[in-house]
Amino acid sequence: MRYPNFSKALALLFTTLTLACLVWATSNFSFITSRIDSNIFSLLPKSERNPLSEKFISRVAKGGEGSIVILIGSGSIEKSLDVEKELRSSIATLNLKSPEIKEDPLRLISILNAHKTGLITSEDISLLKSQSENDWYEKSLSLAYSMSSLAIPWKDDPFGLLNNWLLKIGKGSKVRPYGDSLMAQQGDKNFIVMPLELDSNSLSMEDQNVIANSINSTIKIVQSKFPDVVILRSGVLFIAAATAQKTQEDISIIGLISTISALALIALIFRSLYAIAAVFLTVSIAFLYAVLICLLIFPKLYLLTLAFGISLIGMSVDYCLYWMTASTGDNKTVWERRRYLMPGMTLALATTAMGYFLLAATPFPVLSQMAVFSISGLMAAWLVVIILFPYIQQISFTENRVHILARHIKPGFFIPNNLSRKVVVIGIGLISIFGLLFHSSNDDVRSLATFDSGLVKEQLEVAKILDIPSPSQFFMVTGESEEETLQRVEGLTSKLDELIEKGDISGYQSISQFVPSIETQNKAAESYGGANIRLAILRVGQEMEMPKSWVHNTERLEKPLTISDIKQLPIYQKLGYLWFDEGQSLRSSAVLLLGVRGQASVEQLSKLTGPGVTWIDKPQEISNIFERYRKLFSYIILVGYILTFAAIFLRYKKHAWRAIVPPVLASLLTLAILTLMGEPIGLLSVIAFALLLGVGTDYGIFLLQYPSDNRVIFSISIGALMTIISFGSLSLSSVPALHSFGITLLFGISLSWMLTIFFAKRVSSGA
Amino acid sequence: MKKAFLFLFLMLPGLVFADQLLQNIQASITTAPIMRGSFKQTRVLSGVSKQLNSEGFFLVDKERGILWVTEKPIYQALKVTPSEINIKNKNQTIMNINSANEPSIRFINELLLSIFSGDISAIEKIFIYQGEINTNGWSLLLTQKNSNSAALGKVSIRGKSAIEAVSFESKDGDLTRLTFADVKPVTSLTKDEISQFQ
Numbered sequence: 031m032r033y034p035n036f037s038k039a040l041a042l043l044f045t046t047l048t049l050a051c052l053v054w055a056t057s058n059f060s061f062i063t064s065r066i067d068s069n070i071f072s073l074l075p076k077s078e079r080n081p082l083s084e085k086f087i088s089r090v091a092k093g094g095e096g097s098i099v100i101l102i103g104s105g106s107i108e109k110s111l112d113v114e115k116e117l118r119s120s121i122a123t124l125n126l127k128s129p130e131i132k133e134d135p136l137r138l139i140s141i142l143n144a145h146k147t148g149l150i151t152s153e154d155i156s157l158l159k160s161q162s163e164n165d166w167y168e169k170s171l172s173l174a175y176s177m178s179s180l181a182i183p184w185k186d187d188p189f190g191l192l193n194n195w196l197l198k199i200g201k202g203s204k205v206r207p208y209g210d211s212l213m214a215q216q217g218d219k220n221f222i223v224m225p226l227e228l229d230s231n232s233l234s235m236e237d238q239n240v241i242a243n244s245i246n247s248t249i250k251i252v253q254s255k256f257p258d259v260v261i262l263r264s265g266v267l268f269i270a271a272a273t274a275q276k277t278q279e280d281i282s283i284i285g286l287i288s289t290i291s292a293l294a295l296i297a298l299i300f301r302s303l304y305a306i307a308a309v310f311l312t313v314s315i316a317f318l319y320a321v322l323i324c325l326l327i328f329p330k331l332y333l334l335t336l337a338f339g340i341s342l343i344g345m346s347v348d349y350c351l352y353w354m355t356a357s358t359g360d361n362k363t364v365w366e367r368r369r370y371l372m373p374g375m376t377l378a379l380a381t382t383a384m385g386y387f388l389l390a391a392t393p394f395p396v397l398s399q400m401a402v403f404s405i406s407g408l409m410a411a412w413l414v415v416i417i418l419f420p421y422i423q424q425i426s427f428t429e430n431r432v433h434i435l436a437r438h439i440k441p442g443f444f445i446p447n448n449l450s451r452k453v454v455v456i457g458i459g460l461i462s463i464f465g466l467l468f469h470s471s472n473d474d475v476r477s478l479a480t481f482d483s484g485l486v487k488e489q490l491e492v493a494k495i496l497d498i499p500s501p502s503q504f505f506m507v508t509g510e511s512e513e514e515t516l517q518r519v520e521g522l523t524s525k526l527d528e529l530i531e532k533g534d535i536s537g538y539q540s541i542s543q544f545v546p547s548i549e550t551q552n553k554a555a556e557s558y559g560g561a562n563i564r565l566a567i568l569r570v571g572q573e574m575e576m577p578k579s580w581v582h583n584t585e586r587l588e589k590p591l592t593i594s595d596i597k598q599l600p601i602y603q604k605l606g607y608l609w610f611d612e613g614q615s616l617r618s619s620a621v622l623l624l625g626v627r628g629q630a631s632v633e634q635l636s637k638l639t640g641p642g643v644t645w646i647d648k649p650q651e652i653s654n655i656f657e658r659y660r661k662l663f664s665y666i667i668l669v670g671y672i673l674t675f676a677a678i679f680l681r682y683k684k685h686a687w688r689a690i691v692p693p694v695l696a697s698l699l700t701l702a703i704l705t706l707m708g709e710p711i712g713l714l715s716v717i718a719f720a721l722l723l724g725v726g727t728d729y730g731i732f733l734l735q736y737p738s739d740n741r742v743i744f745s746i747s748i749g750a751l752m753t754i755i756s757f758g759s760l761s762l763s764s765v766p767a768l769h770s771f772g773i774t775l776l777f778g779i780s781l782s783w784m785l786t787i788f789f790a791k792r793v794s795s796g797a
Numbered sequence: 798m799k800k801a802f803l804f805l806f807l808m809l810p811g812l813v814f815a816d817q818l819l820q821n822i823q824a825s826i827t828t829a830p831i832m833r834g835s836f837k838q839t840r841v842l843s844g845v846s847k848q849l850n851s852e853g854f855f856l857v858d859k860e861r862g863i864l865w866v867t868e869k870p871i872y873q874a875l876k877v878t879p880s881e882i883n884i885k886n887k888n889q890t891i892m893n894i895n896s897a898n899e900p901s902i903r904f905i906n907e908l909l910l911s912i913f914s915g916d917i918s919a920i921e922k923i924f925i926y927q928g929e930i931n932t933n934g935w936s937l938l939l940t941q942k943n944s945n946s947a948a949l950g951k952v953s954i955r956g957k958s959a960i961e962a963v964s965f966e967s968k969d970g971d972l973t974r975l976t977f978a979d980v981k982p983v984t985s986l987t988k989d990e991i992s993q994f995q
Contacts, residue, residue: 107922165889172873172891174842175851176884177865177975179967185844190892197894209923209942575847 037365037420044417048315051322062321064234067330082610083506083646086620089607090501091266096228097129098245098265101492103221104258107208110222113252113259114211117224120248124241125229134600139182141599145591146192147558148551154191158557166566167573174574188570188584191558199543204497216495221262223496228267235274242271263485264492272482277333280763281340287759288343292752296347299748300354300427308422309350312414316346320407328399337760337768338400344756345382345404346411348749349375353415355745358427364420372416374735378728379412381674385724388666389717392659397717454788458695465702472710473656499539499622502648503632508618509642512593515617516547518642522621525638534634536625541608544596551590559587660713667697667720674727682734685791689730692785693722693778700777714767718774725753725775726782733790743787750783818928819917822935826917827958829982832857834959836977838867843970858986861994863909874993877909912954912963924952934961 055062100117102110142149150158170188173180180193187193204214205223212223228238246268249261296309320339324331352375356367383405390401492498505522509515519542526538546554564585571581593609596602610618626632636645671694679686697719704711729746736742757779760772833856840849853867862878873886884891911920920926920939928937934957952965959980966972986994 161889168871168886169889169891171871172884172886174845175838175840175849175867175871175873176875176891177838177973178875178882178884179969179971179973183844183969183971184842194892574845576845580844 037417041417041421044413048318051318055318055322062325062331065325065329065331066336067235067332082508082618083504083620083644083648085610086504086506086607087501087648094501095266098126098226098228098263098267099492099496100224100226100245100249101214101221101260101262101264101495102224103219103260103262104256107213107220107222109256109259110220111209111211113256113261114222114224116252116255117248117261120252121226121245124244125237126226126241127229129225129227135181138596138599138601141595142192142196142591143182143186145551145588145595146187147555147586147588148546148548148590149195150191150554150558151194151198154194155554155557158560158563161562163562163565163569166563167569170566170570171573185576185580188567189563204495214495221495235270238267239271239274242267246271262488262492262495264489264498269481269485269489272485274333276482276764277337280765280768281333281337284337284340284759284762285343287762288340288756291755291759292343292347295748295751295755300358302427304422305354305427308354308419309347311418312350312411313343313346315414316342316407316411319410320403323406324399324403327402328395332396332399334396334765334768335399335403337763337765338771339403339407341756341760341772342404342407344752344754346407347752348378349411349415350419351748351752352378352745353419354427355741355748358741360741368416368420374728374732375412375415377731378725379408381724381727381731382408382721383724384670385717385721388663388720392713393655458699458785461702462695462698465698465700465705469701469705470710471657471660472712473653473660474712494625497537497624499624500626501622503626503635504623504646505621505635505638506618506644506646507621507642508616508644510615510617512611512617513548515619515642516542516545517549518640519619519621520547520550521640522638522643526621526623529631529634534627534631535623538624539608539622541593541605541619544601544605545591545593548590548592555587555590656713660711660716663713663716663720667716667723670720670723674723678727678731678734685734688789688791689727689734689786692730692789693726693782695785696726696778696782697722699781700774703777704774709770709773712767712770714771715774718771718778721775722778722782725779726786729783729786730790733786737791743790746786747783750779753779754783818930819921819926821930822928822937822956823917825930825935825958826956826960827982830859831983831986832959832980833983834977834980836865836975839974841972856983856986856990857910858994859910861986864990864993866993876994878994912960933957 102113102117104110104113166189169190173188173190174184180187180190181196182190182192205212206214208222212225214221214223228241242265245263249263253259253261292309292313293306296305299305317339320342321331324335352371353367356371360367362370386401386404386408388401390398390405392398493500507515507519507522509518519540523538523540523542526535529535530537542550567581567584570576571578571584593611596605608620608622610620623635626635632647636647639645671690675686675690678689682689700719700722701711704715709715729750732742732746754776757772757775760768761776763769763772833854835852835854837852838850840851842849851867851871852869853865855866856864858864862876865875865877867873867875871886873884873891876883876885880895882892882894884893907922911917917937920937923942924939925942926937926939928935934955936953936955939952939954952963954960955962960977962974962976964972964974
């Protein structure tokens, strides 16, 4: 009797641990909810190749996270200004502020002035080389007599060279002050620009969603008041809020459907409140452990994991079902029953966990978390059944009509005739080949989340109007020194200038626009140092009665501007995110693109790489990872089937195929059905096939292990139905990844179950 | 409710007064779609001791923009249209700022048009103003609303039935004083003038 004693201790330990976890979880409930992450950025995988580009993206993401831009466009500026006033007063109570525009133009100009002979536009450089002394003399007088004052005083910039250079830089920003407001133009249209910022960076995701929703409803009200005004929103906040809301809706719908159908099914079969309580207990403990273990391993709990985790309901119920059906009309002792069920259940857990392990092996944090969630939940459910169920006397049921009905499901699956069996097998074979040959694949990064298409469109429009460069497709330029990096950036931008001419892109942002390389500045200074300019300065000085020192100062060639010269200025806060100089000698800079026209242009851009110049295409990179893992996993599944077959063969010899062929054919048939439905095959579908390998072979193994136990067909049928319900409801998800995972398993499990019974060994006894 | 009404009523005279000034000035000015006049300009540039005097004529066309031609001591033409600011002398372009590069051009144009065509209502969009009007004429002192970006410092305008003088100071302390004479409506532009706007 030592065995039950040990079991008792184990059961006590498990119960205590579970209760402790429960107490901790309920008393720290707010802590757990605060760790739920609905941020879409965290779904993206880390780059495997370029850590610098990751750094850049996280800089942009960090800066962009809390910032919002609202554009107001209408036929007249006055009207837009009215709308702005109205909007501002309605959102005044929210936790928002207008970002401070810290500028120090005078200090910037005085610094640029000290390096001005290097800061000359390429147009002016060629004029300096071609125009005569008299041309420059007249130009200088014109500027002096003109009514308009330039940004740089005439005495400091008598030829307007630095002014032209500043104007060229000014192209970088399209936003201009207008009275108290800001405005931007696109074609003939004027937009009032309202930049806003979350007041505190520590606002929780939930608070941010509340703010996003308040702004949305305010915009709606204002919009209905001014129907002919265009109001555009831009900000991660809005998209994150919309995505979070969608996922939350998903979770409640999927959860509700799963729970109600699971409970209804249990009630129907076992007609016992104890059965429902047992299932409820198992699922709750499974979820408790799943959540806690995820929190232990991961810093955040993704909302998407919870949506996926709903499928745990159907999966964890399986073990309960095995036990409960085995106890129906059975007179074994609980320990005998446990010994009887142990091998089947353990093998089932192992094969299912193996399927999820593939998910854990991806570089996508959210997918690994889903796997950890499912594996820990399943193990907890398995432990509940193995450790606790023997002590719950009430889990023992009598047969009823449902069981009798289920007896009609016999090996052969209603097609006992040999000829029709052959026709069915050939049909299945042909359809499978169709699926294998004609399926289409999709590795789009967007499958990880559905973004509200209206919001994405608004975001793109705002980016277009304000010339906001794309943070996901850009160049990263690296050199041994600041000078080498800047020269390489300039080499790249001169090629980009050609693409602007061709219309592939509308512009770019690079640090060299503000700080040219020393080489370029020396060239500028050289053209300024020509005899024509020196003579012109002399004549202008005489005409304008300037002192000798002025002539001397104006002639002087200045030192080149370097990045350290502008580092302390407010302008560097805007530029600095392009520049990387931490660490040793390497210097890097991102070059950003504006208005990339389409895929053809992207291909042109990707060809502009060279020494130290890397093209970063984040969506493409992620798609490549998706594709690579999709292919890799296809092979792993193949190997998995061979290994599983080998394992089963060792035990069941010539009947081993009966456990392997059903999931294989089910996978191929599912592939065909999805192809006919126009559903592309992505990474998540392939992972679903891996899980099908785990779950589908279970049914066959059970039938081989307990060939004479008629409750086994019943139990795997109910189990399959449960799994179908949970993945079927997952297929209703609006998140493409969850949808394709669910729909693949919906068909896969159904077919696998049918085929397992179809190919099962027919026991002659007719039990 | 009654209190709120009373409050509104009390507020009204003040509002009327603020609006009235610009309206009264507006009413005293003779405006026409096209105006022509001559100007004398005196500039004192910061850091330059020589006072720069010049003279010429100007055209303000509400549709086309402003043409500002200096004839003495050097020739140059400044053109401000909704799409560009352009300064030319006899043989070259001195400066050309396109509105695609510099969106604020449109507002500079708007401001200059409002000053020179007497359509003063546009002023309050960009400037905070104060001023007075009496039998001798009117005067306005303008400061730009957004001081952070202001290219101009203080602007003062004086006039009677037409604008008579404008002076403004740039941020760097360049002082420009303009006086006008013979400001009159014109029925149409000459061919030469039209071509200069092109």
